Amino acid sequence: MKIELFDTTLRDGTQGEHVTLTADDKIRIARQLDDFGIDVIEGGWPGSNPKDRAFFERARDIEWKHAQICAFGSTRRAGLAPEDDPNLQALLEAQTPVVAIFGKSWTLHARVALGVSLEENLELIASSVAFLKAHGRRVIYDAEHFFDGYQDDPAYALETLRAAAEAGADVLVLCDTNGGTLPSDIYRIVGEVRRQFNVPLGIHTHNDTGCAVANTIMAVAAGAQHVQGTINGIGERCGNADLCAIIPNLQLKMGFTCVPEEKLARLTDLSRFVNEVANLAPIDRAPYVGRSAFAHKGGVHVSAVMKDPRAYEHIPPEKVGNRRRVLVSDLSGKSNIQYKAAELGIELKESEQARQAVQRIKELEHLGYEFQGAEASFELLLRTIQGEDTRFFSLERLRVRTEIDEEGGVCTSEATLVLRVQHERELVVAEGNGPVDALSNALRKALRRFYPDLDQVHLSDYKVRVLNSEGGTAAAVRVLVEHRDSERRWHTVGVSTNILEASWQALADGIRYYLLKRRSQAATSATLASLPQRM
Known part of the structure; x- marks a missing residue:
C-alpha cells in the first residue's frame, strides 16, 4: 500500500x-x-x-x-x-x-x-x-x-x-x-x-x-x-x-x-542537504542517516561485520545512502585496523604491522589522542608504521608572539618558524588572526617555495578540548584541525599540555597529509603515463 x-x-x-x-x-x-x-x-x-x-x-x-x-x-x-x-x-x-x-x-x-x-x-x-x-x-x-x-x-x-x-x-x-x-x-x-x-x-x-x-x-x-x-x-x-x-x-x-527504491538510496544526502541549508549541526546518532548509524568501534563487532555485516547491521547502509564506518580507538582490535587500512588503500602485509598499529593507537589514546574524528592523522600513523616516509619537513624551532592594545582594541599575532625542508633551512615570519592562524600562515609560507600548490590549502576549522580540567593551566588539551582544498577536507589531531604544541602537531599533520596525497597522485599519474598507449 x-x-x-x-x-x-x-x-x-x-x-x-x-x-x-x-x-x-x-x-x-x-x-x-x-x-x-x-x-x-x-x-x-x-x-x-x-x-x-x-x-x-x-x-x-x-x-x-x-x-x-x-x-x-x-x-x-x-x-x-x-x-x-x-x-x-x-x-x-x-x-x-x-x-x-x-x-x-x-x-x-x-x-x-x-x-x-x-x-x-x-x-x-x-x-x-x-x-x-x-x-x-x-x-x-x-x-x-x-x-x-x-x-x-x-x-x-x-x-x-x-x-x-x-x-x-x-x-x-x-x-x-x-x-x-x-x-x-x-x-x-x-x-x-x-x-x-x-x-x-x-x-x-x-x-x-x-x-x-x-x-x-x-x-x-x-x-x-x-x-x-x-x-x-x-x-x-x-x-x-x-x-x-x-x-x-x-x-x-x-x-x-x-x-521508489532508488530514491530511498538518496535519503542520507537529503538529510545532510537540509541540515546544511538550515545551518544545523547534523546529529551523528540519528537512525539510518547519521554518521554513526553504521559505525563500529568494538573489535569483536568489527571482526563479525567483516565476516557478515548482518551480524551488527539491521539493514545494508547503502539502502538509505549511508555507509559503513569502522572506528579506531583504544577499544580496537586487529580487525578494526585491517578494515580501516583496506578502506584507505593500505595493505598491511604482516599481521605484526597491525599489532604494532593497535598497540600504538592504544598508547596514544591513553595520552588523550582520538582518531575517530581525525582520520588523516590515523592514515599518517599507519603509513609510518608501514615504513613510508611521511615527514616532508621537520621543525627546528617556532615562536608565536601576540600583542594586545586594549586602548586601540587591536590584537595582533606573529609567528616565526624555522623548518628543514629538502635539506634546506627555511626561516619565515607571518601574521594572522590569532596565534594559530599566524602559525598556519607561517607553515604554508615556509613550504610554498617547495610545494607551490599549497596555496589552495586552507585552515577551515579549529577546535580545542580540555582533557583533564582538574589540572588547571597544566591540563592537557586535544586540538582537532580541519584543512580543505577545492575538492575535499581532512582532519588531524594533536595533544599536549601546551596548546601551541598541540596546535602545531595538528597543523603539521594536516599539511603532511596533503603532501602525502599529492605525492601519491603524482606517482599514479606517472605510472599511467608510462603505460603503452592504445591505438
Missing part, C-alpha cells in the same frame, strides 16, 4: 529553535524534496509573513516533478464569513493545488483559546472546509490536539472530524500537537476513528515524549494512510516526527511503499 508523504519542514520545521530559512532556502529544499519523491510539500503560512508569500509566488513558476505544493492556515475567525476571512483569502491567493487548515478538536481549546461555543467551533470547521473545496482546492484538515481532545471528550472530538468530513475534507489528520500521547494510545485511538470514517486518515506527531516516530508507525499500523513529518525531525520544542526514520521503517520494515 502507498503511504502519502506530507513534508512540513518548510512550515512546522521552521518553528524549531535555531531554524531560520529564507524564501531562497525554502525553494532549494522544496526542489530536493520533490526530486526525492515527497507527495505534498507544505511551504508555509501565506497569511502570516512576507517570506512565505514570496515562497508561494516563486513556487508557482516552477514545474514540480512529483510533489504538490500546499499552503497552510487556520479555519476562519469567529464573526467573519469565509469570503471575508483574510486567512482563507491568503490561502486562495497562494494558488496552491492543496491547502491544509487546522481546527480545534479539544473542548478546552474551543472554549478557552477561541472563546466560542462548541457548536460554533463545528461551524467554523465546516464552513472553512466547504469554502476551500468550492474553490477547487484539495483540503487536508489538521485536527489540532486531537488525541488530547479525544481522551477528554471522545464524542466531541469525533464531531469535529465529522464536520470536516461532511464539508468535503480529503484527508483527516489526527494531530498529537502537544506530543504527549504514547504509542499504545495512538494505536487504539486511530483504530477507533478508522472504524467510523471512510475518509483517509493522516497522522501528525510531535516528539515531546521521544515517541514521535513510534507514534507515527503505530498510526499507520492502525490504518493511517497519510504521514506528516519533517526532515531530521526539526520543529517546535522537541521537534516533529522525523521522516528520515519514518520512511525507511515503513518501507523496509513494514512493506509499505513510500518512495
Whole structure:
C-alpha cells in the first residue's frame, strides 16, 4: 500500500529553535524534496509573513516533478464569513493545488483559546472546509490536539472530524500537537476513528515524549494512510516526527511503499542537504542517516561485520545512502585496523604491522589522542608504521608572539618558524588572526617555495578540548584541525599540555597529509603515463 508523504519542514520545521530559512532556502529544499519523491510539500503560512508569500509566488513558476505544493492556515475567525476571512483569502491567493487548515478538536481549546461555543467551533470547521473545496482546492484538515481532545471528550472530538468530513475534507489528520500521547494510545485511538470514517486518515506527531516516530508507525499500523513529518525531525520544542526514520521503517520494515527504491538510496544526502541549508549541526546518532548509524568501534563487532555485516547491521547502509564506518580507538582490535587500512588503500602485509598499529593507537589514546574524528592523522600513523616516509619537513624551532592594545582594541599575532625542508633551512615570519592562524600562515609560507600548490590549502576549522580540567593551566588539551582544498577536507589531531604544541602537531599533520596525497597522485599519474598507449 502507498503511504502519502506530507513534508512540513518548510512550515512546522521552521518553528524549531535555531531554524531560520529564507524564501531562497525554502525553494532549494522544496526542489530536493520533490526530486526525492515527497507527495505534498507544505511551504508555509501565506497569511502570516512576507517570506512565505514570496515562497508561494516563486513556487508557482516552477514545474514540480512529483510533489504538490500546499499552503497552510487556520479555519476562519469567529464573526467573519469565509469570503471575508483574510486567512482563507491568503490561502486562495497562494494558488496552491492543496491547502491544509487546522481546527480545534479539544473542548478546552474551543472554549478557552477561541472563546466560542462548541457548536460554533463545528461551524467554523465546516464552513472553512466547504469554502476551500468550492474553490477547487484539495483540503487536508489538521485536527489540532486531537488525541488530547479525544481522551477528554471522545464524542466531541469525533464531531469535529465529522464536520470536516461532511464539508468535503480529503484527508483527516489526527494531530498529537502537544506530543504527549504514547504509542499504545495512538494505536487504539486511530483504530477507533478508522472504524467510523471512510475518509483517509493522516497522522501528525510531535516528539515531546521521544515517541514521535513510534507514534507515527503505530498510526499507520492502525490504518493511517497519510504521514506528516519533517526532515531530521526539526520543529517546535522537541521537534516533529522525523521522516528520515519514518520512511525507511515503513518501507523496509513494514512493506509499505513510500518512495521508489532508488530514491530511498538518496535519503542520507537529503538529510545532510537540509541540515546544511538550515545551518544545523547534523546529529551523528540519528537512525539510518547519521554518521554513526553504521559505525563500529568494538573489535569483536568489527571482526563479525567483516565476516557478515548482518551480524551488527539491521539493514545494508547503502539502502538509505549511508555507509559503513569502522572506528579506531583504544577499544580496537586487529580487525578494526585491517578494515580501516583496506578502506584507505593500505595493505598491511604482516599481521605484526597491525599489532604494532593497535598497540600504538592504544598508547596514544591513553595520552588523550582520538582518531575517530581525525582520520588523516590515523592514515599518517599507519603509513609510518608501514615504513613510508611521511615527514616532508621537520621543525627546528617556532615562536608565536601576540600583542594586545586594549586602548586601540587591536590584537595582533606573529609567528616565526624555522623548518628543514629538502635539506634546506627555511626561516619565515607571518601574521594572522590569532596565534594559530599566524602559525598556519607561517607553515604554508615556509613550504610554498617547495610545494607551490599549497596555496589552495586552507585552515577551515579549529577546535580545542580540555582533557583533564582538574589540572588547571597544566591540563592537557586535544586540538582537532580541519584543512580543505577545492575538492575535499581532512582532519588531524594533536595533544599536549601546551596548546601551541598541540596546535602545531595538528597543523603539521594536516599539511603532511596533503603532501602525502599529492605525492601519491603524482606517482599514479606517472605510472599511467608510462603505460603503452592504445591505438
